[in-house]
Amino acid sequence: MSPGSAFYSNRHNESLPCRPIRGTHGGSSFTFMPKRKSTREHLLNTGAMIVGESGLRALTVRGLSLRAGTNTGSFVYHFGNREAFLTELLERWYEPLFTGIRTHANIHLPAFEKLEAILGDVMEFLLRHGQFIAQLVLDALAGEQAAIRFISGIHTRHPLVLLETIREAQQEGSVLMGDPMNILIYLVCCGGAPFILSGQLQVHDPKAARPVLDLLGSILNDPESARQRMTWALRGIRRV
Incomplete structure (x- = not known):
């Protein structure tokens, strides 16, 4: 695999950070890592919430990224532009x-x-x-x-x-x-x-x-x- 393809694979599977959940059960301690949600999925879910509340017309790339806790670079990587994102969200x-x-x-x-x-x-x-x-x-x-x-x-x-x-x-x-x-x-x-x-x-x-x-x-x-x-x-x- 070339360095370029490795970079693409890692970015494509980019996930939101998640914190381990620690606890005890039956006298034994455990650590549980919640399932990671992909950045792409998280952006789509957050976008759907914004649209349901205020419509497509209220959705901006910067506002979506801020609410999702990501950056605009991640948005551009996954969707390219706002129109492509909205089209995928509706579909x-x-x-x-x-x-x-x-x-x-x-x-x-x-x-x-x-x-x-x-x-x-x-x-x-x-x-x-x-x-x-x-x-x-x-x-x-x-x-x-x-x-x-x-x-x-x-x-x-x-x-x-x-x-x-x-x-x-x-x-x-x-x-x-x-x-x-x-x-x-x-x-x-x-x-x-x-x-x-x-x-x-x-x-x-x-x-x-x-x-x-x-x-x-x-x-x-x-x-x-x-x-x-x-x-x-x-x-x-x-x-x-």
Whole structure:
């Protein structure tokens, strides 16, 4: 191995320092070294926290490095620049949802059951990440290029899988005939729109939105209420 490749290998595996944990058990002393977290992983996790709180527009390389307890040189080594970092952060955040949806779309079940499972994946994702999504929308409106690229390309991913599953359910006779896109819009309005509305109210102007959130927040963000709305929506498109 050349000196250059050895340097790359060491830097690539750069880890945050961790302190040993010492103690006693059964009269014997022990020393435990916590598992090291890579600098790359730590920066991504810290970046996700910042974005969830204040959006992509609030994330700077210097601010991220300071909060993560690293230096800007480490950031540049691992990601190159801010745009590359934001792109990877968004993909890393979204990938679990898309993986779950593709898994449900490919299992051997009636199409209507697959549609229910996929919508369940989406609802759970919205429940966990409603505020992050609201920040992402505001980022795009503010001109953040990473947010604009992500949102403009999303239609080729899980919405496309949903459209294909709706068409499959129509072909098997379990969903009413009609424009699949119109059916998808109906499902989004019933299921996803309340979360997006709630998230937008919370991150855009929380003080002004307080009366609305006090009135509707417990319903908009309640998991059981959300699942009930989706159950009603699916009944509305089911062919019996």
